[in-house]
Amino acid sequence: MIRFFSLFVLYAISISSLPAQTTKSFIYGNWVKYKIRMEDGSKPIKPEFHDSTYVAFRLTKTGDSISVCKNFIPIAKQNKANCMAAVLNDSILKISNLAHYQLDYVSIDTLVFTFKVEGWTPAETPQFFMVNERLLIEKNRIKYKDSKSVTANPYFSPKIDLQPLYQDIRHSLYSYQGRFDCIGKLKINTHTKTVSCDLTDATIADSTTLRRFKKCLEKSYKYWNWEFMDNYDEIQIPFIYQHLKHPNYNIIYHQFHFFESTYAAIEKVNFVSFKSKQKADEAFKKGIDAYKLKDFVSAISYFKEAYEENETNIEPLYNVAAIYLEMGKNDKACEVWQQLIDLGQVEAEKLKKEYCKT
Structure with missing residues (x-):
């Protein structure tokens, strides 16, 4: 996806640091997500990042090699195709030149990490709160102890x-x-x-x-x-x-x-078809081209179309607000930021506070 950074300056928002745990051996095992938020504190938009979706990680170590396996289907056996090699250096679990897991907190029962990808903004970067799977199993064993x-x-x-x-x-x-x-x-x-x-x-x-x-x-x-x-x-x-x-x-x-x-x-699950994603990408690119030609009205129309086709990508809405701001239509920009605030976006709250009277 081409990014439209020229419309407004993006800024990093630091996350409150979590207490560090020195025993890194605690990271190995099976972990299940119980909460997720974006790095800037925003509510997740993409379906795969919703709190209601199942995500499990298994971290294992054999010699000097670390394996990170992901599973999104709670009933499925672990598929080796979803595993990748990783290198642990201090609090960074590196899986490629462009992506890594930043370990924010580790204990015997809890693992918190942020999935960092080069080029992602804090609003796009997910932070996972994981619980050791054995705790969930034990909880259910107690529940069904007489069954x-x-x-x-x-x-x-x-x-x-x-x-x-x-x-x-x-x-x-x-x-x-x-x-x-x-x-x-x-x-x-x-x-x-x-x-x-x-x-x-x-x-x-x-x-x-x-x-x-x-x-x-x-x-x-x-x-x-x-x-x-x-x-x-x-x-x-x-x-x-x-x-x-x-x-x-x-x-x-x-x-x-x-x-x-x-x-x-x-x-209730918000699936976006491949066809809709294609249409959204095409409209987004047309919006960029129209903006470069200073055809603001067309650019706004294309960006709105991109969002309507794929509501899991909110970047077009930020671009609509930024164009309204450049046109001097602050009231219109404020309406779009309010729409983003209703979607749980922290960045939009800051922009509205800076540019809107109320």
Whole structure:
């Protein structure tokens, strides 16, 4: 994304330093995000940075080598494709020439770090607050200490290798090229080593397709890993499944939303299609070109279009406000900054305070 720095001067906002922990060996292990904020204190805009999204990190050390693995699907086994080598130097965990994790606080139970990328502003830079996974597991063990049947949640669940399951579904449903959603519940019996599946709702009435899909799930026992949950007789896992067609390519893909049981739950997730992102990028570039030609009216129109196509990128709104300011329309700029303030943006608060009367 081309940045429009010429419109206003960006400034760094320092974060209050957190107490340092000298025992760096505490960083190794499995960590789960419980909170996130941007470096300047702003509320995250991008869906992958929302507090409600699941993010886990696993840091391991073998000899002089450090591995950093990320996982965004709570029920999925760790995929080696999501791992990268890193080098730890003081409080910096470097993963490339352009990106690193700055360790802000480390203890046996808590890890706080900031993900730094060259060129990112404080409003774009996320700070993660992580808790040691063993604490979450222990909390759930206490909750279910007298139970033989449990309902899994993102922090207390068996893990599954999703790729072979997706392959089984793809092979079984190869003849169905449409879209459908369905709601169901898996019931995993750890003693009989069987998986049963109840489908409670579906957006199609094709019983053959639904029966084949259900059979794939009921044959999935071999893909599961119980680890700390094999002492329960039954584990229930609610899910929503989506059989989707790519908007730009003639391919079918699959998407599970585990631990959800209503369509409304997944409708709240703010996904931006590839097509919309393309349109947003094109409008953004046209806005820059129009601004260079001093065609401010067109530039504002293009930047507004860029934001409407992709509301997870707020940079176009800052550019709209900056152009209004350059045109002497401070009241209009203030309206846009207020829109950004309503989105939880700290930088907009400072700009409004500097340039607006009220």
